[in-house]
Amino acid sequence: MNALQATFRYELRKSITAGRVLWWFVLAALPVAITLLSRWVQNQQFKQTLQTPDPATLDSFWSLLLYVTVPCVSCAMSALLTAGPAVATELEQRSWIYLATRPHGITWLLLGKFLVATIWAFTAATAGTLIATALINAPQRTQILSGILTLAALSAPAYSAVYLLLGAIFPRRSMVFCVMYTGGVEVILGSFPAIINRITVQFRLRSLLVQWLPLDDTIRNSSAMEYAVGTSSPTTHITAIATLTLAFVIAAITLTRFREFTSATETDL
Amino acid sequence: MTHMISLQNVTRLYGTVLGVNDITLELPRGAYGLLGPNGAGKSTLLNLLIGQLKPTRGTVKVLGMQPRNNPRLMQKLGFCPSFEGMYASVTGLEWVSFLLQLQGRTKRLATARAIQCLEQVGLNDAMRRPIASYSRGMRQRTKLAQAIAHEPELLILDEPFSGLDPIGRAQMTELLQAWIRDGRSVLIASHVLHEIEALTQSFLLISGGRLLASGTAEEVHELLFQVPMELQLRCSHSKRIAALALESGLAESVTLENSTQPNQSQTDRHERLLIRTRSAEPLARALMQWIQTENILVHELRTADDSLQSLFNSLMKIHRGEL
Numbered sequence: 001m002n003a004l005q006a007t008f009r010y011e012l013r014k015s016i017t018a019g020r021v022l023w024w025f026v027l028a029a030l031p032v033a034i035t036l037l038s039r040w041v042q043n044q045q046f047k048q049t050l051q052t053p054d055p056a057t058l059d060s061f062w063s064l065l066l067y068v069t070v071p072c073v074s075c076a077m078s079a080l081l082t083a084g085p086a087v088a089t090e091l092e093q094r095s096w097i098y099l100a101t102r103p104h105g106i107t108w109l110l111l112g113k114f115l116v117a118t119i120w121a122f123t124a125a126t127a128g129t130l131i132a133t134a135l136i137n138a139p140q141r142t143q144i145l146s147g148i149l150t151l152a153a154l155s156a157p158a159y160s161a162v163y164l165l166l167g168a169i170f171p172r173r174s175m176v177f178c179v180m181y182t183g184g185v186e187v188i189l190g191s192f193p194a195i196i197n198r199i200t201v202q203f204r205l206r207s208l209l210v211q212w213l214p215l216d217d218t219i220r221n222s223s224a225m226e227y228a229v230g231t232s233s234p235t236t237h238i239t240a241i242a243t244l245t246l247a248f249v250i251a252a253i254t255l256t257r258f259r260e261f262t263s264a265t266e267t268d269l
Numbered sequence: 270m271t272h273m274i275s276l277q278n279v280t281r282l283y284g285t286v287l288g289v290n291d292i293t294l295e296l297p298r299g300a301y302g303l304l305g306p307n308g309a310g311k312s313t314l315l316n317l318l319i320g321q322l323k324p325t326r327g328t329v330k331v332l333g334m335q336p337r338n339n340p341r342l343m344q345k346l347g348f349c350p351s352f353e354g355m356y357a358s359v360t361g362l363e364w365v366s367f368l369l370q371l372q373g374r375t376k377r378l379a380t381a382r383a384i385q386c387l388e389q390v391g392l393n394d395a396m397r398r399p400i401a402s403y404s405r406g407m408r409q410r411t412k413l414a415q416a417i418a419h420e421p422e423l424l425i426l427d428e429p430f431s432g433l434d435p436i437g438r439a440q441m442t443e444l445l446q447a448w449i450r451d452g453r454s455v456l457i458a459s460h461v462l463h464e465i466e467a468l469t470q471s472f473l474l475i476s477g478g479r480l481l482a483s484g485t486a487e488e489v490h491e492l493l494f495q496v497p498m499e500l501q502l503r504c505s506h507s508k509r510i511a512a513l514a515l516e517s518g519l520a521e522s523v524t525l526e527n528s529t530q531p532n533q534s535q536t537d538r539h540e541r542l543l544i545r546t547r548s549a550e551p552l553a554r555a556l557m558q559w560i561q562t563e564n565i566l567v568h569e570l571r572t573a574d575d576s577l578q579s580l581f582n583s584l585m586k587i588h589r590g591e592l
Contacts, residue, residue, distance in 0.1 A: 002370060002373065002374075002375060002376075003370060003371050003373065005370075005376075006367055006370030006371065006376065006379075007367075007371070010359075010363070010367045013359070013363075014356055014358060014359060017358070093354055093356065094350075094352050094353070094354030095354040095355065095356060096354070097319075097321065097348065097350050097354065098348075098350075098354065098355075098368060098415065099368075099371065100319075100320075100321060101319050101320075101321075101343055101346060101348045102343055102368060102371035102372060103340030103341070103343045103344055103371070103372065103373065104340050104371075105343070105371050108371060257338050260321065260322055260323065261321070
């Protein structure tokens, strides 16, 4: 545990760079910017029609908007930026060997990087959600805030684990594969109306969104939702996300134990 | 007592390229130099020893244990790679302390020990500065500090002197000498013999992925004299020396090269004599005698290749049965 704490502290300290902090602000600002833009559009529509939107519609609208911008985009993007190149940076920097020659060094390294990626993603999501929910005009603002924050708390570690594994499988083109995975699996496969979508993080998050956030019944009962979300209890979905997260982290660690990553250049043979 | 290193028919292939070729070796605990030219297979062998590579064939044991994914061995092993690979933004103290915490020490103990080690390698003032501000020598010493900080039973060093200035080399040599005097084991890989001669008298010679020879420094020098060698001589009576060398039977062949460059000095205009020999030591002694007795003025005398490369090339040829 001491080694994990040390790795976490060290990786966190190392990750605090100007570039990374800038990205944190960008990802935290994303839901705020979209919220502000939406409010402006709403105000323009109100000026034209002089009609106040239905409170239930407002709750649904803001719930969906914050769901897309926070747990889906902000968390996933932040996790991608931090966890995706976790193995690649150590190999490129050639610091891998120092950790690989310590007892369980690589395991601690990956766990430390996973925790750091989760922290970066979750804090950006939290900051963005807190500011954005203060700007929305939804009657059930508190429920939206707590719901989005809980989803972000599940999304941040889940995506960090996914990208950590992808980074371990494809250390040379980790970011490319992470983006491909996000588009191909999480977005396309996750929306596919078949059993296969249950293996994605998106499916579980979407199922929890429907159960936790104040969505309009027309959306909740729409035919699109029938296939896109699961009807199981929240506990089932939370367990599924936790299991996926754990499985991805274990898979990443196991893979790095069996793969050979040497820092020797070809001429060093 | 278990051997420090035990290799049984170890072969490592990279696709179709041989990294290490059928090495069998048992080394008792002690200090050893692993000598070989660039591309000889030293790094592959070291990577096999520290468990970063799996042998394609054969078994590797270090301190009686197989090294791959073995945390128990990693407690007893210190490794200093040839490349840097340290994070520029952290301080030397943070880095060594972090690596010590991975060895299981608490933060307080790790910091105290890291300070002690960094002082030992002479980084008293620099340890709290970011590694980015370190010179090449300081980085090398930081690397050594992380390798010795957890007091390993076996220290494996890959080119520890590379990039060090003469003062740095002397300091590093002193430090390693003290380490060896304490009775600890060390394996130092290098492609320069004299760098590690001051540290150990036991050498392993590796080239082309094969273990070609092993022995003491004297034996290595003996080998150097036994292998075919080319001497270059520029003197006042080249033809006379050539004749004496051939008459004595010490030279395999002699070649006289005429200098025809128009703007050469008087000295450079002397013919260059190339003597190829299998008996470098007796020839060198005879040459000294001829120079004295024949009153010959020598402008230049050197071996065509004074590095270990010629020895390795010759050993490889002997190994293949070509010599």
